[in-house]
Amino acid sequence: xxxxxxxxxxxxxxxxxxxxxxxxxxxxxxxxxxxxxxxxxxxxxxxxxxxxxxxxxxxxxxxxxxxxxxxxxxxxxxxxxxxxxxxxxxxxxxxxxxxxxxxxxxxxxxxxxxxxxxxxxxxxxxxxxxxxxxxxxxxxxxxxxxxxxxxxxxxxxxxxxxxxxxxxxxxxxxxxxxxxxxxxxxxxxxxxxxxxxxxxxxxxxxxxxxxxxxxxxxxxxxxxxxxxxxxxxxxxxxxxxxxxxxxxxxxxxxxxxxxxxxxxxxxxxxxxxxxxxxxxxxxxxxxxxxxxxxxxxxxxxxxxxxxxxxxxxxxxxxxxxxxxxxxxxxxxxxxxxxx
Ligand code: 5GP
Ligand code: MN
Numbered sequence: 001x002x003x004x005x006x007x008x009x010x011x012x013x014x015x016x017x018x019x020x021x022x023x024x025x026x027x028x029x030x031x032x033x034x035x036x037x038x039x040x041x042x043x044x045x046x047x048x049x050x051x052x053x054x055x056x057x058x059x060x061x062x063x064x065x066x067x068x069x070x071x072x073x074x075x076x077x078x079x080x081x082x083x084x085x086x087x088x089x090x091x092x093x094x095x096x097x098x099x100x101x102x103x104x105x106x107x108x109x110x111x112x113x114x115x116x117x118x119x120x121x122x123x124x125x126x127x128x129x130x131x132x133x134x135x136x137x138x139x140x141x142x143x144x145x146x147x148x149x150x151x152x153x154x155x156x157x158x159x160x161x162x163x164x165x166x167x168x169x170x171x172x173x174x175x176x177x178x179x180x181x182x183x184x185x186x187x188x189x190x191x192x193x194x195x196x197x198x199x200x201x202x203x204x205x206x207x208x209x210x211x212x213x214x215x216x217x218x219x220x221x222x223x224x225x226x227x228x229x230x231x232x233x234x235x236x237x238x239x240x241x242x243x244x245x246x247x248x249x250x251x252x253x254x255x256x257x258x259x260x261x262x263x264x265x266x267x268x269x270x271x272x273x274x275x276x277x278x279x280x281x282x283x284x285x286x287x288x289x290x291x292x293x294x295x296x297x298x299x300x301x302x303x304x305x306x307x308x309x310x311x312x313x314x315x316x317x318x319x320x321x322x323x324x325x326x327x328x329x330x331x332x333x334x335x336x337x338x339x
Contacts, residue, residue: 001132006150009116009130012089013151016046020087020113024095025054025102028254029206031094032061032070033168034118034140038091039066040160041148052080054102058251063205064167065160073104080104087113094140096124096133096304118143121305122294135306138180141168145188159196166197171206174258179308217246221256221271231329232267232336234260239318240274257284267291267339268332270325274318281314281321289339291332300328 021038023031035051042049051070061067073080084090084104090113092098098105109127117128120137137143145165148154169189173181176189193199220242227234236256246252253273260269268291273282283301285293286309293310297303303312314321329336 001130001147001150005130010151012114013042013045013047016048017088018083018086018113019047019049019089019091020084021049021051021091021093022101022104022108023051023053023093024100025104026250027053027057027061027094029061029171030139030141030168032057032064032067033164033166033171034093034144035091036064036066036070037141037144037161037164037168038093038118038147039069040158040164041144041153041156044156044158050083052083052104054104056250058254059249060206060209060251060254061167064164073101081107084108084111084113087111089114089116091116091118092128093118093144094121095119096121098125098127118147122307123304136180138178138182138185139169139172141165141172142185142188145192154191157191157195162192162195162197163202166192166199167202167206170202175203175207180306211249211252213246213248214252217243217248217252218256220246221253222259225260227263227266228326228329229265231333232265232339233269233329234263234266235270235272235322235325236260237318237322238271238273240276243274257286261286261288267336268293272314272318272321272325279315281316281318283312283314283321285310285312287339291335291339296328296332300324 019042021035023035039049039051053070053072055074056072071080084107090111092115096119098108101108115128116130118132118140120135120140122135124133221236221238224237257269257271267288269286271284275282285297287293292307294305294307297310297312301312301314303310305311
């Protein structure tokens with residue numbers, strides 16, 4: 001963001017505004033952490049702010065400060081539409097195109113409020129008046145920290161803001177282990193701890209609140225793990241019947257794809273999860289090194305994301321989706337074996 005943009009945003013935020021903050025559909029830790037972190041910051045400027053998520057999110061995120069104030073568009077549609085239509089400013093966080101908000105796409109596209117995008121996904125759409133897009137960033141939460149820093153307002157950072165931002169940086173960096181974690185990320189995190197983020201409690205709230213069923217489902221997923229050595233690839237499947245057997249609830253499969261990538265010699269990992277209600281196979285792809293799962297997902301699986309982490313979907317059956325995945329792998333063999 002250039003100085004001029006920052007000055008204009010400072011000016012805009014110098015008087016109380018009606019503000020809506022929106023993350024992508026199926027929000028993850030970074031989406032909830034960044035929207036709530038910004039929410040707490042804006043409240044300190046006496047703005048009327050509301051976080052609206054397209055839909056619900058996992059239980060392991062339902063402890064963040066003011067999480068209960070979040071409105072879900074799919075259950076409070078009219079109230080949310082009114083807020084969006086009346087908003088002076090709409091912050092769109094952790095996504096790069098309106099269609100990533102699912103059913104909110106049209107209402108956002110038609111809304112009059114000024115848009116500010118803060119996001120770290122590749123190939124952002126050009127809808128925002130102010131765009132802070134940086135694919136090198138570990139997380140949108142880290143960008144919210146830098147945004148507040150650019151507004152010269154870091155002295156406003158309190159334990160609520162710090163807690164939310166810490167949670168999102170932690171989840172989007174795989175607990176500070178992915179390549180996107182830089183020395184700056186660690187400096188930001190150090191400051192968040194100084195400002196009151198209780199790091200050990202946050203780890204516990206997110207990672208150590210599993211249900212027995214979730215661990216059994218993980219066992220089932222690991223049993224289904226297949227390896228394709230010549231492509232340095234591994235994949236996991238979960239059918240709707242398997243999800244039902246272990247009483248699947250939202251978020252239970254979060255992170256499971258990473259087990260494939262933890263295998264020695266594997267550079268590409270995928271998980272294919274059947275969703276009969278939506279009529280799709282939800283796909284998550286992860287990679288090591290320079291191999292771009294963003295490209296793979298954009299080309300073959302109706303999705304996108306980052307170089308090492310991308311999502312997508314397939315309208316084929318689970319079996320046909322796997323066949324498609326296996327059939328495209330040889331064209332990537334060279335790139336994968338170079339990793
Ligand atoms: P996940 O596999 O956890 O759903 O997604 C991995 C990463 O890719 C996340 O940063 C997520 O926001 C992004 N992502 C998931 N699905 C899509 C998609 O359809 N399009 C784009 N551009 N990014 C996606
Ligand atoms: Mn993110």
